[in-house]
Amino acid sequence: MMAELTALLTHPLAQMVLALAAILAFLGVNGLVLLYAERKVAGFIQRRPGPYEVGPHGLLQPFADAGKLMSKQLVAPMGADRLLFWLAPLVSLAPVVVCFLPIPFSPLLTGMDVNLGLLLILAFSGLNTLALCLAGWGSNSKYSLLGAARAVAQSVAYEIPLLLAVLAVAFQVGSLDLSAIAATQAKGLLSWNVFVQPLAFAVFFISAVAETNRAPFDLPEAESELTAGFHTEYSGMGFGIFFLAEYSYMVVVCAVATALFLGGWDGPLVPGPWWFLGKVFALVFALMWFRWTFPRVRFDQLLNVCWKWLIPLGLANLVATALLVKWVG
Amino acid sequence: MEQLAYAAYGFYLVLILAGGWAAVRCRDLVRALLGLIMTLFGVAGMYFLMAAPFMALMQILIYVGAVSVLIFFAVMLTRAPGGDAGQEDEERRPARRAVLALLSGVLPAAILAAVVLTQSPQALALKPELPLARLGQMLTGPYVLAFELISVVLLAAMAGAVVLGFERRKGA
Incomplete structure (x- = not known):
């Protein structure tokens, strides 16, 4: 009996199912925690306590919110394309699960050691734009459609500087494997890429904020x-899943930034995974901080920042890195 | 594991065929685009199955992530939501249309099939994955002519798009 059970559990298919279930559980808990964190951060930045009534210091607020979202009726607007309308949230959330596979929480704690891990994350996170498009189109609402049109222009523009920044690091290390890139930075604070490639880090992080639509x-x-842009017409868990996907993408983006630029699991005293998670959530905190500090940019400003600053800077940085790698080796 | 591979092959095949069917048959342009994306996904899966993960991921990154989104943008700019795909009058010479459609579908398939059947491929001993550096060397070494020619085709397409855009603006 025991032997059969272990045989079943070590079957590759069973392992895959287990890994996916674990990631989904993490995403759910992550959504709850970040929901509370964002409301508290917003509160403190605006000099108010944030959620305070449900549970001590409002700690049970996310559960109340989740309960509300899950028990609300799902309504599709009249004239909406129901297939596209309900497909969109799923397309938004499903690829995130794949994005978590190659993230190196520590040398041992990596979901799947893919030597193209970075490319995997970039490829699958691109699907989010598609989900926004489907949501905007399927809703049959002008707010949603305008939101979708903006999402396309923004994500297509900002994908370029993001890739340029990532490529500079990939050139320098000579690998697309996130674990390998993190491992080269394990030689103390000054070997972290944020000090070697500060420009790439700045370009990457700004583009990442834009890519996650924060x-x-x-x-x-x-x-x-636009009322709520692409998810104006979604009620209940339709909105809930978009929300979960947004918070999950924030974690993915910050995890990639940690592995690429902040030394991954490198740090003294406590074991690697804690350092990794600490850095990831410090970056997530920075994202929230941005949100409640800067006013929203206008559309022309958004595209100007991308085409006149980030892309030229990213290109210059990439060329300089390539030359340095070629000459110095 | 081998059965898993067969199951995956069947799954991708169904994905490709169903996606292709949807892309051709759907009246709604966005649904047709969704079919196209499904097909592209299936092709990416086939690359994975053939131990070419780089190709597979590039397929998803470029075609699914970028090209289809651009097609979506074009659809959104040209047509009000809920609009039908280009209406063609179906009464005009239906036999001729059917023959032409069949010809354009069957001819490439026949040529490909002839090549595959006569040049029967070696038994598939799965090769280890090709390192990226090697791929780059091949592209800039033995295959440099093909590589450059493809970029010329792209350039021609871009120039054509710009010319078309300018003419449209002059007419308006």
């Missing part, structure tokens, strides 16, 4: 102009 680049949902 404020100040949250034009696709811009609540003061």
Whole structure:
């Protein structure tokens, strides 16, 4: 009996199912924690306590929110394309699960050691744009459609500097394997890529904020102009899944930034995974901080920042890195 | 593991065929695009199955992530939501249309099939994955002519698009 059980559990298919279930559980808990954290951060930045009534210091607020979202009726607007409308949230959330596989929490704690891990994350996170498009189109609402149009222009523009920044690091290390890139930075603080490639880090992080549609680049949902942009028409868990996907992408982006630039699991005293998670959530905190500090940019400003600053800087940095790698080796 | 591979092959095949069917038959342009994306995904899966993960990921990154989104953008700019795909009058010479469609579908398939059947490929001993550096060397070494020619084709397409855009603007 025991032997059969271990045989079943070590079957590659069973392992895959287990890994996916673990990631989904992490995503759910992550969504709850970040929901609370964001409301508290927003509160403190605006000099108010944030959620305070449900449980001690409002700790049970996310559970109340989740309960509300899950028990609300799902409504599709009249004239909506129901297939596209309900497909969109799923397309938004499903690829995130894949993105978590190659993230190196520590040399041992890596979901799947893919030597193209970086490319895997970039490829699958691109699907989020598609989900926003489907949501905007399927809703049969002008707010949603405007949000989708903005999402496309924004994500297509900002994908270029993001890739340029990532490529510079990949050139320098000579690998697309996130674990290998993190391992080269394990030689103390000054070997972290944020000190070797500060420009690439800045370009990467700014583009990442835009790619995750977070404020100040949250034009696709811009609540003061477009009601809620692409997810205007979603109720209950339709909105809930988009929300979960957004928070999961934040973690993915910050995890990639940690592995590429902040030394991955490198750090003294406590074991690697704690350092990795600590750095990831410090970056997530920075994202929230941005959101409640900067006002939303205008659309022309958004594209100007990309085409006139980030892309030239990214290109210059890439060329300089390539030359240095070629000459110095 | 081998059965898993067969199951995956069947799954991708169904994905490709169903996606292709949807892309051709759907009246709604966005649904047709969704079919196209499904097909592209299936092709990416086939690359994975053939131990070419770099190709597979590039397929997803470029075609699914970028090209289809651009197609979506084009659809959104040209047509009001809920609009039908280009209406063609179906009464005009239906036989001729059917023959032409069949010809354009069957001819490439026949040529490919002839090549595959006569040049029967070696038994598939799965090669280890090709390192990226080697791929780059091949592209800039033995295959440099093909590589450059493809970029010329792209350039021609871009120039054509720009010319078309300018003419449209002059007419308006």
